[in-house]
Amino acid sequence: MVIGVVNDKDVSKMLALLPKKATYYFCKADIPRGMDSNLLKKSN
DSSP: OEEOOBTTSOHHHHHHTSOSSSOOEEOOOSSTTBOOHHHHHHHO
16 A cells, blocks of 8 residues: 555544555655655554
8 A cells, every 4th residue: 555644634543444464655745744754654
């Protein structure tokens, strides 16, 4: 799964809904509010 989100979303609740056994690629959405991919990965 490829995932990118914006800074003002509750990432932990969203990620909790996704399958545990999957391969994830975290990326920064190409907009000013895009969350840094390293912060997104640490939220997992």
